[in-house]
Amino acid sequence: MTDSSASTDDLEERGKAIFARMRDHPEPGAVGPSDEPAAAAPATDPTPTEAPIRVLPPLPRIIAVANQKGGVGKTTTAVNLGACLADLGYRTLVVDLDPQGNASTGLGINIRGLQASMYDVILSDVPIEDCIEASSVRNLFVAPASLDLAGAEIELVPAFSRELRLKQALAEVRDDYDYVLIDCPPSLGLLTINGMAAATEVLVPIQCEYYALEGLGQLLRNVTLVQKNLNPTLDVSTIVLVMYDARTKLSDQVATEVREHFPEKVCKIMIPRTIRLSEAPSFGQPIIAFDPTSRGAIAYRELAKEVSGGPA
Numbered sequence: 377m378t379d380s381s382a383s384t385d386d387l388e389e390r391g392k393a394i395f396a397r398m399r400d401h402p403e404p405g406a407v408g409p410s411d412e413p414a415a416a417a418p419a420t421d422p423t424p425t426e427a428p429i430r431v432l433p434p435l436p437r438i439i440a441v442a443n444q445k446g447g448v449g450k451t452t453t454a455v456n457l458g459a460c461l462a463d464l465g466y467r468t469l470v471v472d473l474d475p476q477g478n479a480s481t482g483l484g485i486n487i488r489g490l491q492a493s494m495y496d497v498i499l500s501d502v503p504i505e506d507c508i509e510a511s512s513v514r515n516l517f518v519a520p521a522s523l524d525l526a527g528a529e530i531e532l533v534p535a536f537s538r539e540l541r542l543k544q545a546l547a548e549v550r551d552d553y554d555y556v557l558i559d560c561p562p563s564l565g566l567l568t569i570n571g572m573a574a575a576t577e578v579l580v581p582i583q584c585e586y587y588a589l590e591g592l593g594q595l596l597r598n599v600t601l602v603q604k605n606l607n608p609t610l611d612v613s614t615i616v617l618v619m620y621d622a623r624t625k626l627s628d629q630v631a632t633e634v635r636e637h638f639p640e641k642v643c644k645i646m647i648p649r650t651i652r653l654s655e656a657p658s659f660g661q662p663i664i665a666f667d668p669t670s671r672g673a674i675a676y677r678e679l680a681k682e683v684s685g686g687p688a
């Protein structure tokens with residue numbers, strides 16, 4: 377990947393200008409969460425035929441789902457893309473690298489009763505296979521996290537090869553999986569660096585909302601740092617537009633801006649903002665189990681096809 381920080385700063389500036397315009401001229405009737413009507417055709421790039429064809433990297437693919445902004449859909453994307461890849465027949469592992477443990481609980485794991493977790497893997501060299509648990513979806517496995525992982529950011533500071541702990545742990549199992557999705561925490565600290573050092577690719581979810589583009593330059597600069605120092609072949613391969621609300625001009629403007637900057641990275645499918653996607657985690661289920669015909673389920677299935685090229 378080339379150093380795109382200059383153009384990303386420009387993107388952030390243009391993003392701020394859009395938000396200022398929208399603030400001064402709000403759209404009538406375009407507030408509040410969208411409801412869940414009968415499944416409609418998923419929102420896609422309005423000009424899909426002009427989008428470049430993606431060249432798919434070889435398996436196994438290890439994808440860090442990262443964005444230091446909080447609440448932008450990292451975990452929702454890791455869990456649901458993971459479930460849909462598994463449903464397509466790919467053996468898939470979701471690694472929960474966030475002390476909040478949301479990816480683990482969202483896949484039905486009780487994080488209070490864990491024998492071993494990612495904390496033990498990162499800090500105590502426990503083999504990752506000792507903490508991996510099966511989920512309720514065939515082919516989908518989870519390496520769970522719990523709150524003690526929060527201490528890892530500090531405990532890792534003096535540790536030997538502290539940035540490469542996850543990479544070393546995954547080396548033992550990478551051939552057992554087609555896809556490994558790493559759910560990173562909302563920071564650019566040592567856990568996220570471990571995620572990026574272990575990954576072959578970075579997937580960035582971008583919310584089609586106010587201030588979505590803020591911090592994107594910093595994220596890409598950090599990826600460049602990881603490339604230079606730890607992982608030269610790391611690639612920001614995929615940008616996914618999430619929480620898309622077709623009723624707002626802002627959603628479309630953010631999507632258009634991001635596509636103009638990263639035409640070859642942005643997925644055609646956009647994940648809609650839907651209540652069902654936010655309800656599923658409290659039932660410990662990915663959306664394809666919780667509500668298989670919902671718009672969110674359809675969109676994440678499409679995303680899995682786009683990311684993988686189709687069934688295994």
Ligand code: ATP
Nearest residue numbers: 446447448449450451452562619648649650653654
């Ligand atoms: P954090 O930075 O805290 O780890 P995150 O980036 O992992 O957050 P999520 O936890 O996936 O973000 O999502 C934040 C909130 O938004 C959650 O309550 C989630 O259920 C909800 N959410 C995510 N995607 C959607 C969507 N497409 N439609 C509606 N709600 C969504």
Ligand code: MG
Nearest residue numbers: 450451474478
């Ligand atoms: Mg999260």
